[in-house]
Amino acid sequence: MPVHNSEIADAFEKLADLLEIEGANPFRVRAYREGARTVRGYPRSMADLLQGGEDLTELPAIGKDLAAKIKTLVDTGRLPALEKVESHTPAALSDLMRIQGLGPERVKALYKKLKIASIGDLNRAARSGKIQKLDGFGKKTEQMIIERLERFSSTEQRTKLIVAEDLVAPLVAHLKNCDEVKDVVVAGSYRRRKETVGDLDILVTARKDSTVMDHFTGYDEVKEVVSKGNTRSTVHLRSGMQVDLRVVPQASYGAALHYFTGSKAHNIAVRKLGVKKGYKVNEYGVFRGNKRIAGKTEEEVYKKVGLPYIPAELREDRGEIEAAAKRRLPDLITLEDIRGDLHCHTNASDGHHSLKQMAEAAAQRGYAYVSINDHSKHVTVAHGLDEKRLFAQIKAIDKLNEELDDIVILKSIELDILEDGSLDLKDSVLKELDFTVCAIHYGFNLSREKQTQRILRAMDNRHFNILAHPSGRLINQREPYEFDLEKVIETARQHGCFLEVNAHPDRLDLNDDACKLAKDMGLKVALATDAHSVANLELMRFGINQARRGWLERGDVINCLPLRKLKQLLNRK
Numbered sequence: 001m002p003v004h005n006s007e008i009a010d011a012f013e014k015l016a017d018l019l020e021i022e023g024a025n026p027f028r029v030r031a032y033r034e035g036a037r038t039v040r041g042y043p044r045s046m047a048d049l050l051q052g053g054e055d056l057t058e059l060p061a062i063g064k065d066l067a068a069k070i071k072t073l074v075d076t077g078r079l080p081a082l083e084k085v086e087s088h089t090p091a092a093l094s095d096l097m098r099i100q101g102l103g104p105e106r107v108k109a110l111y112k113k114l115k116i117a118s119i120g121d122l123n124r125a126a127r128s129g130k131i132q133k134l135d136g137f138g139k140k141t142e143q144m145i146i147e148r149l150e151r152f153s154s155t156e157q158r159t160k161l162i163v164a165e166d167l168v169a170p171l172v173a174h175l176k177n178c179d180e181v182k183d184v185v186v187a188g189s190y191r192r193r194k195e196t197v198g199d200l201d202i203l204v205t206a207r208k209d210s211t212v213m214d215h216f217t218g219y220d221e222v223k224e225v226v227s228k229g230n231t232r233s234t235v236h237l238r239s240g241m242q243v244d245l246r247v248v249p250q251a252s253y254g255a256a257l258h259y260f261t262g263s264k265a266h267n268i269a270v271r272k273l274g275v276k277k278g279y280k281v282n283e284y285g286v287f288r289g290n291k292r293i294a295g296k297t298e299e300e301v302y303k304k305v306g307l308p309y310i311p312a313e314l315r316e317d318r319g320e321i322e323a324a325a326k327r328r329l330p331d332l333i334t335l336e337d338i339r340g341d342l343h344c345h346t347n348a349s350d351g352h353h354s355l356k357q358m359a360e361a362a363a364q365r366g367y368a369y370v371s372i373n374d375h376s377k378h379v380t381v382a383h384g385l386d387e388k389r390l391f392a393q394i395k396a397i398d399k400l401n402e403e404l405d406d407i408v409i410l411k412s413i414e415l416d417i418l419e420d421g422s423l424d425l426k427d428s429v430l431k432e433l434d435f436t437v438c439a440i441h442y443g444f445n446l447s448r449e450k451q452t453q454r455i456l457r458a459m460d461n462r463h464f465n466i467l468a469h470p471s472g473r474l475i476n477q478r479e480p481y482e483f484d485l486e487k488v489i490e491t492a493r494q495h496g497c498f499l500e501v502n503a504h505p506d507r508l509d510l511n512d513d514a515c516k517l518a519k520d521m522g523l524k525v526a527l528a529t530d531a532h533s534v535a536n537l538e539l540m541r542f543g544i545n546q547a548r549r550g551w552l553e554r555g556d557v558i559n560c561l562p563l564r565k566l567k568q569l570l571n572r573k
């Protein structure tokens with residue numbers, strides 16, 4: 001059974017968490033975290049790479065030690081280094097690190113003093129008032145832990161889209177291997193490209209009496225068959241993911257695809273339109289009385305209820321039905337519309353590739369421009385740039401721009417917004433840049449009022465251009481900080497600033513609703529990957545997914561513009 005990239009990454013993350021709690025060398029901890037990030041975001045599976053005889057140490061952040069550990073995991077499914085640490089530090093302490101506000105020090109204190117070794121322990125202790133009595137905790141912290149735990153349990157069950165993709169690819173390949181299967185399509189929230197999915201809903205077309213169900217339940221990743229029938233089965237995979245499979249006949253394919261793509265709210269709205277016309281709409285087709293009058297394609301289904309085709313990402317009953325009825329659906333942005341990436345790191349700070357490697361990779365993607373946005377000095381990453389090192393990078397970019405003909409490198413930086421709203425590098429160097437992206441990297445727990453003021457004050461600086469990952473959330477891992485998004489959007493628009501849609505599948509920040517809000521309020525966004533390696537440039541497609549879910553069109557995204565026009569927008573007066 002192949003070991004998935006996400007399983008390898010999880011093992012490294014867990015090892016890093018436990019080592020950090022034990023107070024191990026921070027460099028070692030970081031090495032595992034960066035290794036996890038590389039593996040998780042890598043477009044090919046480690047198992048495949050090893051089978052092809054490739055050298056894993058060529059990958060960013062993977063040295064000899066990590067390469068050997070990956071091999072062990074792929075060969076045996078186990079990581080002895082993790083098992084060793086788990087023998088003296090409870091594995092579940094790693095879950096506690098996922099609660100925002102609990103770092104390694106606090107987790108250690110909770111474990112040592114109150115024997116809290118699981119989320120359940122933490123919940124009980126917080127609710128019985130034991131935590132507020134500990135040194136360095138207090139009543140407010142205890143209350144915060146209770147609130148975070150409530151939110152944590154409601155998001156925990158869902159799987160990030162990129163992780164789901166990792167599970168989908170081999171499963172779809174397996175299903176296509178069955179001779180009797182014609183089409184295979186993953187519907188549900190996965191097809192709507194939601195940032196997380198609850199379960200996978202797969203449709204196949206085949207004859208009713210085919211052996212496809214045996215083929216499906218025989219997949220070697222299946223841990224448990226929950227139910228098995230002729231047309232519908234449900235299994236749990238080894239990863240814990242639930243998969244529903246439906247076998248449908250060709251004549252119902254479009255209706256079934258429409259129904260199982262959802263969302264439920266969208267389906268209900270479409271069905272209502274059907275009823276008004278005297279039709280019944282369900283997963284088998286559109287019916288007038290007992291006669292099927294449509295069902296082969298989704299277009300047919302929409303047409304019968306009087307609508308044009310609605311792209312899957314819009315199907316949330318958030319106004320798309322009304323817009324479609326008026327023939328005013330947005331012309332959604334596509335990956336081909338993107339002309340450059342506006343948030344990339346190099347090995348001058350915490351990235352893995354050189355300036356030249358990043359620029360060449362961006363050119364290879366067909367981009368006209370790419371910006372380099374290494375971290376500034378204040379952020380707690382390796383090698384943040386001070387003024388002197390940034391000046392040196394600016395020079396290096398000028399020189400490289402003379403050498404390269406097919407791409408322009410934009411000079412930028414990822415600045416830290418300090419707690420008082422100032423930026424952490426001097427204007428004398430910022431004025432030499434093409435633009436800046438600015439972000440909050442610490443002080444997440446400020447009040448809504450203070451956090452909002454912090455951002456607004458930062459925007460007062462005329463060198464502020466783009467607010468990066470505006471909410472600070474990490475999906476399934478860290479809640480957004482509290483702030484007034486509408487006020488930030490409004491102020492950004494007045495000042496000629498922009499908000500980022502960070503395309504990294506762990507962030508997707510702005511989220512879909514916030515994209516739509518920005519658009520409705522007349523603010524354009526920058527779609528950017530936050531790439532820390534050449535391979536990460538590929539993550540742009542997740543940002544496109546999110547932007548499409550947020551109704552964005554080419555005209556709403558500044559990096560769909562040619563360079564000259566982009567530069568005008570980034571030049572605040």
Ligand code: DGT
Pocket residue numbers: 187188189190194196197198199200201259260261262263264267268
């Ligand atoms: P998830 O799995 O929580 O990420 O979200 P979905 O949208 O994939 O939901 P899921 O897996 O429960 O169901 C797949 C699709 O099936 C859903 O998007 C719409 C359709 N569906 C499920 N239950 C109902 C229902 O009661 N009524 C209607 N009209 N459609 C339903």
Ligand code: CA
Pocket residue numbers: 188189190197198199200201
């Ligand atoms: Ca689903």
Ligand code: CA
Pocket residue numbers: 188199200201244
């Ligand atoms: Ca389902």
